[in-house]
Structures are given as C-alpha cells and as structure tokens.
Amino acid sequence: MLVTGNDILVPARAGKYGVGAFNTNNMEITQAIIHTAEKLRSPVIVQMSEGAIKYGGQDLANIVIDIATRATVPVALHLDHGSSYENALKAIKMGFTSVMIDASHHSFEENVRETRRVVEAAHAMGISVESELGRLGGIEEHVVVDEKDAFLTDPGEAVQFVEETGTDYLAIAIGTSHGAYKGKGRPYIDQARIERIGELVSIPLVAHGSSGVPAEIVGRFRDSGGEIGDAAGIADEDLRLACQHGIAKVNVDTDLRLAMTVGVREVLTKNPKEFDPRKVFGPAREVMAGIVEHKMGVLGSVGKA
Numbered sequence: 016m017l018v019t020g021n022d023i024l025v026p027a028r029a030g031k032y033g034v035g036a037f038n039t040n041n042m043e044i045t046q047a048i049i050h051t052a053e054k055l056r057s058p059v060i061v062q063m064s065e066g067a068i069k070y071g072g073q074d075l076a077n078i079v080i081d082i083a084t085r086a087t088v089p090v091a092l093h094l095d096h097g098s099s100y101e102n103a104l105k106a107i108k109m110g111f112t113s114v115m116i117d118a119s120h121h122s123f124e125e126n127v128r129e130t131r132r133v134v135e136a137a138h139a140m141g142i143s144v145e146s147e148l149g150r151l152g153g154i155e156e157h158v159v160v161d162e163k164d165a166f167l168t169d170p171g172e173a174v175q176f177v178e179e180t181g182t183d184y185l186a187i188a189i190g191t192s193h194g195a196y197k198g199k200g201r202p203y204i205d206q207a208r209i210e211r212i213g214e215l216v217s218i219p220l221v222a223h224g225s226s227g228v229p230a231e232i233v234g235r236f237r238d239s240g241g242e243i244g245d246a247a248g249i250a251d252e253d254l255r256l257a258c259q260h261g262i263a264k265v266n267v268d269t270d271l272r273l274a275m276t277v278g279v280r281e282v283l284t285k286n287p288k289e290f291d292p293r294k295v296f297g298p299a300r301e302v303m304a305g306i307v308e309h310k311m312g313v314l315g316s317v318g319k320a
C-alpha cells in the first residue's frame with residue numbers, strides 16, 4: 016500500500032532497523048524493489064531524484080504509484096534531493112508521499128528558512144519531509160559536491176535545526192558520499208557522530224551514499240566489459256551499526272545501477288545475437304532483486320511489514 020515516509024520511518028527508528036530507500040529510473044528497477052519487499056515482507060521507500068523525474072516524468076511516477084498502491088507491504092514514493100520549494104510541491108502534485116528539500120549547500124539560516132517553508136506546505140497536505148544538514152562528497156548527476164566543501168553534521172546544530180524546521184527526518188553528513196568511489200579500502204563512516212546525533216535527536220536519521228559497491232558485482236561488471244576504477248562502498252557491518260544508533264532511511268542507488276548494467280552486459284556479451292528486450296532486462300531485474308534482498312537483510316527490515 017502507498018504510505019508516507021513517516022509511516023515507514025518512525026517505526027523503523029523506534030525498532031532500531033533501517034529501511035532501504037532505493038532510487039528508480041524505470042519499470043524494471045521499480046519492480047525489483049517492490050516485488051522483493053513483498054517477498055521479504057519488508058517496508059520500502061522508492062525514490063526518484065530530479066534527474067529521474069526529468070528522465071521518466073509522470074509516466075515513471077505513475078508506474079511507481081500503481082505498483083506501490085497494489086503492493087502488500089508499505090511503500091512510500093519519495094523525492095530525492097529536491098532542490099527547491101517549487102520542485103517539492105510539484106512532486107507532491109505528481110503523487111509523491113514524501114519529499115526531500117536539500118538546502119544543505121545554503122547557510123544554516125537559509126536552510127532552516129527553505130526547509131520550514133516546505134514542511135509547512137507538505138504537512139498541510141499530509142506529506143512527510145526529509146531535509147539535510149551537512150554536506151556529502153561524491154558525484155552523481157545533478158548532485159555534485161566538491162570534496163573540499165564536504166563537511167560533517169554538527170550534533171548541536173542538528174538539534175537546533177530539527178526544532179526550528181519541524182522536519183520529519185534528517186539526512187546527516189557522516190563521511191559517506193554518493194557514487195562508486197567512497198574512499199580507499201573500507202570507506203569512513205563516523206559512527207560516534209551518528210550515535211551522538213541519535214542521542215540528541217529522536218526523529219529518523221537518513222544516510223545518503225550507502226551503497227556497498229560489492230566486490231562480486233564490481234568483478235562481474237569488469238568481466239562483462241565494464242570499466243570501473245578502484246571502487247569501494249559502505250561495509251554491511253557499518254550500516255548495521257548505524258541503524259542501531261538512529262539511522263532509519265538508507266539511500267541506495269549506485270548498487271542498483273551497477274547490478275542493472277551487469278545484468279544487461281552479461282546477456283549481451285554471452286548472447287551477441289540476442290535482441291529481445293525481455294531477455295535483456297529480465298535478467299537485469301533479477302540481479303537488482305538480489306541486491307535489494309541483500310540490503311534488506313543487512314538493514315533488518317525483513318519481516319517488519
């Protein structure tokens with residue numbers, strides 16, 4: 016059933032488990048996410064960035080809304096990295112049940128002002144809101160932050176920000192970053208900072224940049240002709256621990272991108288004569304479903320629906 020982000024994340028924070036917030040850009044990704052959630056009896060958040068909305072528009076949103084509405088587990092449709100009040104309201108008009116206003120690149124005061132505007136408007140329509148304090152590194156289309164500007168979330172500021180904005184959940188900068196290159200070896204995640212913020216702030220916390228970039232998928236990506244550098248993601252154990260300390264929404268996009276591309280590449284390299292899209296995107300959907308299943312197991316949301 017289609018629900019708000021709060022309907023999913025408030026119980027997750029209280030139950031000390033995480034819920035995957037998986038980005039979608041087409042039907043197969045959406046099916047892999049929601050059908051796996053139903054199989055595992057897990058709540059789930061399907062999210063579309065502004066880039067995804069530009070790519071798939073209301074057509075894609077309607078596919079998500081239709082599958083989510085018919086789903087037998089709670090599903091929220093979330094606007095990821097909304098860049099303005101106007102875009103947040105547009106997403107709500109499109110049928111989104113949760114929106115992010117990402118004003119983290121502005122001053123603290125401006126971020127509070129912009130976030131509070133969205134909270135007031137969204138709450139008047141029964142929609143829940145994510146905001147961000149602190150800045151991630153990493154590069155994703157439309158979400159590019161120069162490493163040197165990346166800064167981590169101050170626990171005291173987080174308390175003040177939540178009080179002054181009324182945000183429902185808060186994305187915090189904890190050392191993770193978007194994309195496949197999160198650092199050398201075992202990428203850094205500031206567990207002490209998460210724990211401190213979790214002690215002071217009772218609303219659900221959000222971890223962006225949480226893909227694990229699993230070595231198995233990276234190996235298959237290379238073996239099927241893909242080119243990727245020294246890729247590394249967040250360790251499963253680090254995510255488990257983060258969810259014990261207040262992280263309730265866990266953003267995953269890169270892992271699904273890699274999984275889909277591996278599925279497509281493997282079919283096309285093994286069967287050069289293949290041109291039936293169902294035989295190309297069907298296996299890709301299966302590889303993505305495996306990623307979703309693994310993540311839900313790591314976060315502890317299996318059986319929570």
Ligand SMILES: O=C(COP(=O)(O)O)N(O)CCCOP(=O)(O)O
Binds near residue numbers: 096
């Ligand atoms: O936190 C994440 C993804 O983290 P990940 O890269 O570790 O999967 N996100 O919010 C996904 C951002 C995707 O933006 P775009 O569609 O513009 O490229």
Ligand SMILES: [Zn+2]
Binds near residue numbers: 193223224266
């Ligand atoms: Zn993000």
